[in-house]
Amino acid sequence: MNSRLEKKNEHERSEVLLIIPAFNESGNLPTLLSKLKNEAPNKDVVVINDCSSDNTSEIVKEYGAKVVDLPINLGIGGAVQTGFKYAVDFGYQIAVQVDGDGQHNPVYIDALVEKVEQGYNMCIGSRFIDNNGFQSSGIRRMGIRFYQYLLHLLTGQDFTDPTSGFRAFDHNAIKLFAEHYPADYAEPESIIMLTKRKMKVCEIPVIMNKRIAGKSSINAMKSIYYIIKVTIAICISAISSRREK
Ligand SMILES: Nc1nc2c(ncn2[C@@H]2O[C@H](COP(=O)(O)OP(=O)(O)OP(=O)(O)O)[C@@H](O)[C@H]2O)c(=O)[nH]1
Ligand SMILES: [Mg+2]
Numbered sequence: 441m442n443s444r445l446e447k448k449n450e451h452e453r454s455e456v457l458l459i460i461p462a463f464n465e466s467g468n469l470p471t472l473l474s475k476l477k478n479e480a481p482n483k484d485v486v487v488i489n490d491c492s493s494d495n496t497s498e499i500v501k502e503y504g505a506k507v508v509d510l511p512i513n514l515g516i517g518g519a520v521q522t523g524f525k526y527a528v529d530f531g532y533q534i535a536v537q538v539d540g541d542g543q544h545n546p547v548y549i550d551a552l553v554e555k556v557e558q559g560y561n562m563c564i565g566s567r568f569i570d571n572n573g574f575q576s577s578g579i580r581r582m583g584i585r586f587y588q589y590l591l592h593l594l595t596g597q598d599f600t601d602p603t604s605g606f607r608a609f610d611h612n613a614i615k616l617f618a619e620h621y622p623a624d625y626a627e628p629e630s631i632i633m634l635t636k637r638k639m640k641v642c643e644i645p646v647i648m649n650k651r652i653a654g655k656s657s658i659n660a661m662k663s664i665y666y667i668i669k670v671t672i673a674i675c676i677s678a679i680s681s682r683r684e685k
Contacts, residue, residue: 441566447628454482454483454484454532455532455533455534456482456483456484456532456533456534456535456536456553457483457484457486457523457526457527457530457534457535457536458476458483458484458485458486458535458536458538458549459486459488459520459524459526459527459535459536459538460472460485460486460487460488460537460538460539460540460658460675461488461489461490461516461519461520461523461537461538461540462487462489462490462492462496462500462540462541462641463489463491463492463496463513463516463519463537464487464492464494464654465492465494465495465496465540465654465655466495467654468500468541468542468590468651468652468654469487469496469499469503469540469654470480470499470503471542472538472540472542473485473499473500473503473505474503474544475546476505476538476546477503477593479546479547479548480546480550481557483536484506484532484547484649485505485506486505486506486507486508486526487500487506487507487508487540488507488508488510488519488520488522488523488526488574488655489508489509489510489516490510490513490514490515490516490519491509491510491511491512491513492513496540498510506525506676508522508526508535508551510522511592514623515623516605516624516625516626516640517621517622517623517624517625518536518596518621518623518624519615520537520605520621520626521617521618521621521626522542523535523537524587524609524614524618527614527616527618527675528615528618530615532611532614533610533611534553534557534608534609534610534611534614535554535609535614536549536552536553536606536607536608536609537605537607537609537610538547538606539604539606541651541652541653541654542649542651542652542653543574543606543648543649543650543651544565544605544606544648544649545646545647545648545649548565548606548644548646549608549646550585552565552606552607552644553564553608555608555642555644556609556610557578559640560610560611560641560642561587561610561612561613561634561639561640561641562607562609562610562613562630562631562634562639562640562641562642562646563605563608563609563641563642563643564599564600564601564602564605564606564607564631564641564642564643564644565601565604565606565607565643565644565645565646566599566600566604566643566644566645566646567601567604567619567645567646567647568584568600568601568603568607569600569643569644569645570645570647572647573646573647573648573649574647574648574649574650576662577660577663579605579663580663581640581665583603583663583666584601584602584603584668586671587599587602587603587628587670587671587674588600588602588637588668589676590628590671591628591631591632591674594632594674594675595631595632595635595644596679597634597635597641599641599643600643600668601643602627602628602631603625603627603628604627604646604648605627606646606648607627613634613639616633616634616637616639617633620633621671622675622677624666625666625669625670626642627675628670629670629673629677632674632677632678633677636677636678
């Protein structure tokens with residue numbers, strides 16, 4: 441039997457893979473991984489350790505989850521894309537991105553997966569449908585509103601939380617993103633990548649938490665830089681997918 445098949449057999453009990461990108465999340469992973477054990481017991485977990493300098497990798501092993509240790513820091517996009525490649529390699533039909541900082545509440549995982557099972561290629565957990573819980577900083581909310589407007593203009597659809605990383609993906613989205621995924625702050629651009637291919641994207645309401653430990657890497661200056669950078673990327677992606685048709 442070849443090694444690829446052996447790998448698949450190890451995992452035949454679960455169809456759903458939880459992909460956790462993690463950069464120096466040793467303060468948050470113990471809480472998250474024990475919550476996942478209780479609230480998502482039938483799902484496999486892979487943590488993509490993005491070349492952390494803390495003991496992220498050891499903590500994951502202690503909790504009995506799989507870890508992929510990246511030899512260099514790829515950033516959030518590269519870490520999540522590694523998760524998609526892992527999902528393709530091991531034959532998972534559905535994947536859910538759950539951030540390692542504890543902002544994404546596992547109680548919503550089943551509802552996200554259900555939408556994908558109903559035929560959506562991607563389902564986004566949005567904190568701006570019910571407007572409860574952690575709503576992010578003022579400058580980030582401005583950026584989110586701006587992307588909502590831009591995406592509406594380009595796709596005709598309304599995405600209230602286009603930067604949310606709390607998302608479920610079906611096997612077609614997994615396959616696409618394993619091959620092509622934007623390097624950083626990929627979330628808004630990845631919506632365009634799907635809608636331009638006539639793939640179906642929806643949102644459901646979720647309540648997000650504040651990061652438990654550690655500090656967000658995105659300060660006000662970085663937020664402005666990313667708003668400009670991601671806007672250019674979205675526009676280029678929209679134009680190039682039009683050409684592809
Ligand atoms: N900052 C950062 N996070 C990374 C990196 N690679 C993977 N991640 C993980 O990606 C996830 C999202 O990163 P965050 O910094 O929380 O980004 P965010 O959720 O958009 O921003 P906040 O709302 O400020 O938390 C976390 O689980 C990180 O640990 C990296 O190079 N830098
Ligand atoms: Mg976060």
